[in-house]
Amino acid sequence: MRLISGALGAIVAALAVLSTGCSGPIGGSYNTDQEIKLGRKVAAQVERSNKMDLDPSDNERIQAIARPIEAQAKLARPDVDYTVKIIESKEVNAFSLPGGFVYIYTGLIKAAGNDDDAIACVLGHECAHVVRRHAIKQLEQANKQGLLVDLVGIFSRSDAAYQVASLGSQLQQLHYSREDEYEADKYGLMFAYNAGFDPYGMPRFFTVLANLEKGSQATPPWASDHPVTSNRIDRVNRLIEVLRANHGKYPEDTRE
Numbered sequence: 222m223r224l225i226s227g228a229l230g231a232i233v234a235a236l237a238v239l240s241t242g243c244s245g246p247i248g249g250s251y252n253t254d255q256e257i258k259l260g261r262k263v264a265a266q267v268e269r270s271n272k273m274d275l276d277p278s279d280n281e282r283i284q285a286i287a288r289p290i291e292a293q294a295k296l297a298r299p300d301v302d303y304t305v306k307i308i309e310s311k312e313v314n315a316f317s318l319p320g321g322f323v324y325i326y327t328g329l330i331k332a333a334g335n336d337d338d339a340i341a342c343v344l345g346h347e348c349a350h351v352v353r354r355h356a357i358k359q360l361e362q363a364n365k366q367g368l369l370v371d372l373v374g375i376f377s378r379s380d381a382a383y384q385v386a387s388l389g390s391q392l393q394q395l396h397y398s399r400e401d402e403y404e405a406d407k408y409g410l411m412f413a414y415n416a417g418f419d420p421y422g423m424p425r426f427f428t429v430l431a432n433l434e435k436g437s438q439a440t441p442p443w444a445s446d447h448p449v450t451s452n453r454i455d456r457v458n459r460l461i462e463v464l465r466a467n468h469g470k471y472p473e474d475t476r477e
């Protein structure tokens with residue numbers, strides 16, 4: 222099961238439980254307030270169904286990395302707040318939810334070792350999905366296609382759990398596009414760079430993922446949502462050069 226293996230997976234899992242499947246007014250789009258409410262509901266679900274890492278020393282380290290990244294994300298998109306929490310799991314994974322809720326797994330922290338810059342870049346990437354509203358855009362798209370029957374109900378109804386398996390499986394098909402992933406890399410690098418981290422932490426972490434993949438049969442979850450290709454690494458290296466040459470900004474004509 223990849224229910225919680227990515228942001229959209231997590232949203233899907235929560236929606237499958239929260240949505241009743243009855244019809245309701247479908248506006249098709251979300252304002253920030255609705256986005257935050259949706260994110261908060263899904264976050265509560267995520268935190269109920271996972272073991273959260275509350276260890277003070279883990280949290281102290283991760284929050285110290287996360288705070289400057291969150292501040293950069295806030296500059297880029299001020300209408301939401303960003304929080305980073307740790308999920309206790311061997312999975313090499315991280316994801317974000319609409320409204321600014323970011324989760325990183327102990328498995329990913331372990332894989333990154335003492336490379337704080339790599340973690341900063343992963344958190345930057347995840348915050349960038351929120352800044353660019355990628356999950357919300359996917360949901361809006363699905364809405365237009367009539368996949369999400371009653372999202373509005375989520376905001377008006379209590380948390381009564383209804384299982385709608387068929388809706389859940391339809392929703393499972395939602396994924397970020399490669400374009401969204403590239404954009405998240407691009408903004409994530411910028412957040413990390415401007416927060417004072419080494420942006421080469423990102424290609425370094427991609428190499429770690431690629432090696433993990435080679436060493437075992439299973440693809441690390443973050444790599445399955447974010448395939449590590451030489452193209453992606455080259456692209457990230459080029460973007461870092463652009464950032465360094467332009468004081469942490471991308472000129473208008475920087476290609477995605």
Ligand SMILES: [Zn+2]
Nearest residue numbers: 350402405447
């Ligand atoms: Zn991503």
